[in-house]
Structure formats: structure tokens, C-alpha cells
Amino acid sequence: MAEGRMKADEEAPPSPGLGGSAICCREVCRSYGELKVLSNLNLTVPQGHIYGLLGPSGCGKTTLLKCIVGTLKISRGHISVLGKPPAFPGHQVPGRMVGYMPQDLALYNEFTISDTLTFFGRIHGLSSKDTQARMDFLVDFLDLPQKSKLVRNLSGGQKRRVSLGAALLQNPQLLILDEPTVGVDPVLRAKIWQHLVEIVKTGKVSVVITTHYIEEARQANVVGLMRNGQLLAEGHPETMMKQHNAPTLEKAFLQLCETSDQVGSKDSTSPLGGVLESRQSFESGREESQPILGAGPGPVEELPKYSADWKVRVKHVMPKWRNIAALMIKTMVRMKRMPGSMCFQFLLPVIQISLMCLCIGGDPKGIQVAVVNNETSSSSFSQSLLSFLDNSSVQQVNLSHAEAFAGAYNGEYWAVIGFGKNFTSYLTKRVIQRQVSKEVVDGGSVHVWLDLTNQQIAMMLQKKLADALEMHGVLGGKYSTDYFSLSRFSFQFEEPIYGSMNSDFTTFVTPGAVLSITFYLAVGLTALSFVIERKEGLMDRCWVAGVSSLETVLAHLISQLFVISIQVILLLLLMLLVFKIPNEGSLVLVIALIVLQGLTGISFGLVISSAIDDEQNANQAALGIFYPNLIVSGIIWPVECIPYPLRYISLALPQTYASEALRCIMYRGWGLSRMMVWRGFAVTLGWNTFFLVLATVILKLRT
Numbered sequence: 001m002a003e004g005r006m007k008a009d010e011e012a013p014p015s016p017g018l019g020g021s022a023i024c025c026r027e028v029c030r031s032y033g034e035l036k037v038l039s040n041l042n043l044t045v046p047q048g049h050i051y052g053l054l055g056p057s058g059c060g061k062t063t064l065l066k067c068i069v070g071t072l073k074i075s076r077g078h079i080s081v082l083g084k085p086p087a088f089p090g091h092q093v094p095g096r097m098v099g100y101m102p103q104d105l106a107l108y109n110e111f112t113i114s115d116t117l118t119f120f121g122r123i124h125g126l127s128s129k130d131t132q133a134r135m136d137f138l139v140d141f142l143d144l145p146q147k148s149k150l151v152r153n154l155s156g157g158q159k160r161r162v163s164l165g166a167a168l169l170q171n172p173q174l175l176i177l178d179e180p181t182v183g184v185d186p187v188l189r190a191k192i193w194q195h196l197v198e199i200v201k202t203g204k205v206s207v208v209i210t211t212h213y214i215e216e217a218r219q220a221n222v223v224g225l226m227r228n229g230q231l232l233a234e235g236h237p238e239t240m241m242k243q244h245n246a247p248t249l250e251k252a253f254l255q256l257c258e259t260s261d262q263v264g265s266k267d268s269t270s271p272l273g274g275v276l277e278s279r280q281s282f283e284s285g286r287e288e289s290q291p292i293l294g295a296g297p298g299p300v301e302e303l304p305k306y307s308a309d310w311k312v313r314v315k316h317v318m319p320k321w322r323n324i325a326a327l328m329i330k331t332m333v334r335m336k337r338m339p340g341s342m343c344f345q346f347l348l349p350v351i352q353i354s355l356m357c358l359c360i361g362g363d364p365k366g367i368q369v370a371v372v373n374n375e376t377s378s379s380s381f382s383q384s385l386l387s388f389l390d391n392s393s394v395q396q397v398n399l400s401h402a403e404a405f406a407g408a409y410n411g412e413y414w415a416v417i418g419f420g421k422n423f424t425s426y427l428t429k430r431v432i433q434r435q436v437s438k439e440v441v442d443g444g445s446v447h448v449w450l451d452l453t454n455q456q457i458a459m460m461l462q463k464k465l466a467d468a469l470e471m472h473g474v475l476g477g478k479y480s481t482d483y484f485s486l487s488r489f490s491f492q493f494e495e496p497i498y499g500s501m502n503s504d505f506t507t508f509v510t511p512g513a514v515l516s517i518t519f520y521l522a523v524g525l526t527a528l529s530f531v532i533e534r535k536e537g538l539m540d541r542c543w544v545a546g547v548s549s550l551e552t553v554l555a556h557l558i559s560q561l562f563v564i565s566i567q568v569i570l571l572l573l574l575m576l577l578v579f580k581i582p583n584e585g586s587l588v589l590v591i592a593l594i595v596l597q598g599l600t601g602i603s604f605g606l607v608i609s610s611a612i613d614d615e616q617n618a619n620q621a622a623l624g625i626f627y628p629n630l631i632v633s634g635i636i637w638p639v640e641c642i643p644y645p646l647r648y649i650s651l652a653l654p655q656t657y658a659s660e661a662l663r664c665i666m667y668r669g670w671g672l673s674r675m676m677v678w679r680g681f682a683v684t685l686g687w688n689t690f691f692l693v694l695a696t697v698i699l700k701l702r703t
């Protein structure tokens with residue numbers, strides 16, 4: 001086994017850095033906003049050495065490691081890793097040359113141990129045979145449980161060992177390990193150190209390790225003691241102890257801190273507690289501690305000039321299919337392992353659109369109205385008119401005048417309908433005679449008192465009453481020139497040009513609702529998944545392995561395209577076949593527009609997740625934008641009702657023209673030659689491109 005390990009380790013080609021060092025940091029500064037974390041930091045990791053980076057919590061160790069692996073940009077200074085600055089075009093840092101174990105576990109919980117190592121093997125371009133061989137070695141070496149065990153079911157210590165395994169997988173030339181021994185038992189801790197000592201013996205592998213167990217760092221070839229964003233000293237552990245006359249490394253470190261504090265109080269102008277800035281670097285070859293305290297300025301180093309061919313630069317920015325495929329397989333495997341979440345993703349739009357078709361736009365049912373009919377004859381016009389009232393919508397309750405109004409004021413009835421006792425005779429007079437008295441007009445009218453607190457119900461009641469009056473006029477035969485229906489019969493409504501006589505509010509609202517549902521589900525899923533991945537350190541880990549932000553975005557887009565396609569198929573089947581929403585136009589255009597809106601939702605989700613760091617804020621951003629957009633986009637009420645300044649905003653939103661385009665395709669049967677259709681596609685594509693560019697830029701700026 002050891003032989004196999006050595007052989008694998010020997011395969012890594014040597015890569016001399018600045019002055020033979022694996023890592024060289026000069027005058028490195030990095031801040032988080034106002035907080036200056038690294039301040040003129042100088043550090044040198046000699047090639048083929050283990051470098052123990054020690055320091056109190058919060059002194060900037062993790063920040064420094066992130067700068068070294070290229071996931072964080074430095075504000076000032078210079079870093080060279082294995083010969084070139086991190087992320088330099090064509091350089092494999094981040095990439096295969098570096099193995100990174102972040103402080104967070106940074107593992108996919110739904111993966112098995114085998115999935116985890118296979119995933120990183122794919123990204124590093126290892127053949128499945130090589131990955132398998134390394135996996136067998138690492139499972140044995142790190143004393144891992146069965147490869148088929150889910151990460152979610154591992155203990156904390158086991159997870160850390162899997163994380164370490166992922167960093168060791170490709171036999172990198174540089175290992176960056178951020179507290180790899182936390183939660184690991186002493187026997188295995190010793191084994192890990194033994195392995196590190198062994199791999200650096202070849203001189204081709206270098207290791208930087210941070211640890212809270214200061215004493216274990218005595219096995220390192222060099223230790224760097226860091227405080228307040230600067231390196232106090234770096235050198236061989238034994239030399240450092242000897243120099244400070246300390247029996248342990250911890251005591252030597254304490255003494256250094258005290259001295260640094262004393263110097264700091266004397267020199268208040270010196271930054272960060274007065275730690276002196278210049279120091280001799282370790283790379284001078286002296287295996288001695290090089291305390292910076294009291295040291296004079298070090299030799300001025302000539303920084304090398306780096307250049308890369310344009311072809312290399314182009315290749316560097318071009319997305320790699322290998323990485324995209326690995327990320328897509330990862331998404332699919334995770335979905336397979338979370339069947340509940342997968343069903344939720346596929347069925348949620350279907351449930352939402354079903355609820356919308358069932359609950360929005362239909363006629364109210366069982367609306368109770370109080371009827372006060374003072375006519376007693378069963379052949380009276382009032383009785384005949386009431387018999388034409390749609391009974392499924394309007395439930396008539398016959399009451400006395402006092403009971404009816406008491407009930408209406410009590411909220412039991414939506415209206416009171418009243419007929420005078422001479423309604424039939426007065427109505428006849430009104431129809432027959434040219435001129436009648438006010439008393440006849442009053443007595444021959446149906447009196448209606450409405451509860452107008454719910455406009456939809458009141459409007460429906462008015463329409464039902466008008467319909468009943470019209471039916472009464474037509475079917476009653478005698479009074480086709482009836483005074484009441486005269487105005488209605490002046491218009492003859494012919495077959496509609498577009499749409500049908502039965503068009504209701506549901507027909508209007510469905511296209512916009514479908515686009516909105518597809519858009520916001522995509523926003524929610526994307527924003528959350530990226531924010532969680534970043535929070536758990538998974539994104540950083542993938543980037544250190546060589547995945548670019550463009551590849552991450554593309555892989556997510558393609559795998560979500562698959563999810564959206566299934567969602568759209570289910571949505572359309574339900575809409576067209578079950579709820580019989582008409583479609584006069586091309587189904588291809590309908591699908592294309594809905595899918596494009598879904599992709600725009602993904603892009604917008606990417607913007608949220610690249611700009612926001614925690615789930616709660618990401619959720620708030622997605623939800624906060626949902627309602628204003630729904631209201632202003634003319635999805636639930638026509639844009640024509642929006643007051644003018646706001647209407648211009650409405651027209652610029654991603655779903656306003658798109659909803660109109662979908663309505664034109666579905667209800668008017670229009671194609672792309674019509675402006676109202678292509679405009680919907682153009683606006684959607686425009687927003688999509690804008691969101692994608694914005695997300696990529698934010699991701700780049702935030703590293």
C-alpha cells in the first residue's frame with residue numbers, strides 16, 4: 001500500500017516557485033470591508049516542507065489560506081504558489097496541483113463516500129481506474145467506513161477524514177489543510193502526520209497545515225506564528241523553542257506574543273500592535289527561527305514578471321465540459337438521493353396552477369341573498385323573474401323586510417332584493433304606457449340593496465340579476481321591448497374576434513400565472529441551493545479544485561433546464577387537458593417561452609445567491625420581489641389599470657410583455673412575426689442575459 005502511495009506521489013511533476021519556494025507571500029493585505037485581516041504579511045513555504053501555520057482564533061489563518069488557493073483576492077501585495085500567482089491563466093492553482101481541505105466540512109451530505117471521491121476525481125480529470133485505486137488506499141489509510149455509506153450518516157470525525165481524503169485524492173503538489181486534525185482521535189492524528197511527513201520526503205510535495213494543537217506542529221519542518229494578520233516569526237520548531245528558551249512550542253509562541261505586545265506599546269505608530277513589518281525570509285536557507293521582532297528590513301526581492309500566451313488565456317476562460325458534466329452528475333445524484341425534494345420540485349407548479357384554476361376567476365357559488373317579495377300571486381312577474389335567477393350562484397332566502405335588513409346588516413346576506421306589492425301591474429303599465437308617474441316607476445322596479453364590501457360578489461349579483469331580467473324578457477315573450485332590457489338589446493354581441501363568449505378571469509390570469517410560477521420556483525431553488533453551497537464551503541472547495549464560476553452557472557442552468565422541462569410538460573398537460581385552457585397557437589412557442597422564463601428565474605436566483613450570503617436573506621429577497629412583481633406585471637389585473645409612471649416600470653419587468661406574448665400565442669394563435677409575441681421573447685432573453693452577466697460579475701468580484 002505504502003509502495004502504491006509513494007508511486008502515486010512521485011507522479012506529481014516538480015514545480016519550483018519563487019526562489020525554490022512552494023508558496024511566497026510578500027506584503028500581502030486583505031480586508032473585509034473596514035476590517036483589515038491581513039496586513040503586510042510575509043510568508044515563505046519552502047518546496048518539499050510541511051509548514052505549520054499557527055495562531056489564535058481570528059488572526060487571519062483561513063483568510064490567508066483562501067488567498068493562497070485563489071478563492072479570495074488580495075487587496076495588495078504579491079502571492080506566488082508553485083511558481084505563479086494563484087488563478088494565473090494556465091496555472092493549475094486553483095486546480096489539480098493543489099489539494100484543499102477547508103475548515104468547514106464542505107461535503108455533500110447526500111453523497112456516499114464513494115460519490116464524494118468520484119466527484120472530485122472527475123473534476124481533477126482522473127480516470128475511473130485511478131480514482132478507484134486512490135479511493136481504496138484512502139479508505140484504508142484514513143480508516144473510513146464502507147464507501148457506500150452516506151456522508152450524512154457519518155460521525156463528525158469520519159466526515160473530517162472524508163474531507164481530508166478528498167484533498168489527498170489527486171496526489172497534489174501542494175496540500176493546504178485547514179485544521180485537518182480537529183475531532184480526529186490521537187492515533188489517527190499521528191497517522192495523518194506520519195503520512196504528511198512521508199509525502200514531503202520526496203521533495204515534490206509541500207504542505208501547509210493549520211492546527212489548534214500547537215504541540216503537534218512540532219512535526220512540521222517550519223512553523224509560522226501568526227497574530228493580528230501578520231507573521232511574528234517563522235522557522236524550525238526546535239530552533240524557535242531554543243531561541244526563546246521555551247520547553248514547548250506553545251510557550252515559545254506565548255513569549256513571542258508578549259514581546260510583540262511590548263514592542264507594540266512602545267511603537268504606537270506601528271500597525272497591528274506594533275509588529276515590525278520587515279523580516280528575513282525563510283527561503284534564505286537558514287533553518288533557524290527568523291523572529292521579526294527587532295529584525296531589520298529584509299532584502300528587497302525582485303518580483304518575477306508573469307505572462308501567458310493569448311491561447312492559454314482563452315483556454316483559461318473557456319468552460320471545461322468535464323467540470324460541467326461532473327457538476328451536473330452531482331446535481332442528478334443529489335436529486336436521486338432526495339426523492340421527496342425531487343417530487344416537490346416537479347409537482348409544486350402543478351399544484352399551484354391547479355389551485356389557481358380551481359380558486360381564481362370562477363363564479364362565486366352559494367351567495368345568499370334575502371328576497372322581500374310583497375307580491376303573493378304565483379303567476380306574478382316577480383316570481384317568474386326570480387325563477388330565472390341562477391340558483392347555483394345565488395341562494396334566495398324569502399324573508400320579511402325587517403328580517404332581511406337585520407340579516408344583511410349582520411353580514412348574513414350579500415343583498416336584499418325587494419318587490420312592491422303591485423310590481424306586476426306597475427311593470428305592465430311601464431311597458432305599455434309612454435308616460436307613467438314616479439310611483440309607477442318605483443313600484444315597477446326591482447329594488448336591490450347591495451353589500452359592496454366585496455366588489456367581485458356585488459358585480460356577480462348585478463350580472464346575475466341583469467341576466468335574469470334579460471331571460472325573463474326573452475323567454476317571457478310578451479315584453480321583448482321591455483323598458484329594462486331595451487338598453488341591453490340595443491347591442492347585439494356577435495361571435496368574438498378572439499377568445500370565446502365563456503372567457504372568464506381564469507383565462508386571463510393563467511398565462512401570466514404559469515410564467516410567474518415557473519420563474520419564481522426557479523428563483524427560489526437556485527438562490528437557496530447556491531447560498532447553502534457557499535455557506536457550507538462547497539463552492540470554495542469546487543473552485544479550488546478548478547471549477548470556474550462560469551462552469552458552475554452553466555452546469556446549474558443545464559440541470560435546471562431538465563427540471564423545468566418536466567415541470568412545463570406537467571403544467572401544460574394539466575392546463576390544456578384538465579382545465580381546458582384554450583390554445584390556438586404553436587405549442588412549441590408556448591413551451592419555449594415558459595422554459596425561457598424558467599431560465600430567467602434561474603439567472604435571477606444566481607444573482608441573489610451571488611450577492612447574498614445566508615438563506616434567510618436570500619429567502620427574503622426572493623419573496624420580497626415576488627409580490628411587487630406579480631402585482632405590477634399585469635398578471636392578476638390588466639396593465640392598462642396601472643397609473644402611468646408605474647406602468648413604465650411595469651413594462652420593463654421580465655413578465656409583463658412575456659405574459660402578453662403568451663396570451664397572444666394561446667388565445668389569438670399569433671406567431672413570432674407579431675410584435676407582441678417576439679417582444680415577449682426579446683424581453684425575456686434580455687433579462688436572462690443581464691442576470692447571467694450580473695451573477696458572473698458579482699461572483700468574480702466577491703472572490
Ligand SMILES: Nc1ncnc2c1ncn2[C@@H]1O[C@H](COP(=O)(O)OP(=O)(O)OP(=O)(O)O)[C@@H](O)[C@H]1O
Nearest residue numbers: 032035037055056057058059060061062063064103
Ligand atoms: N467573509 C467574511 N466577512 C467579514 N469578516 C470575515 C469574513 N471571514 C472572516 N472574517 C473575519 O476575519 C478575521 C479572520 O478570520 P479567519 O477565519 O481568517 O481567522 P482564523 O485565524 O482562521 O480563525 P480560526 O482559527 O478561528 O479559524 C476574523 O475577525 C473574522 O471575523
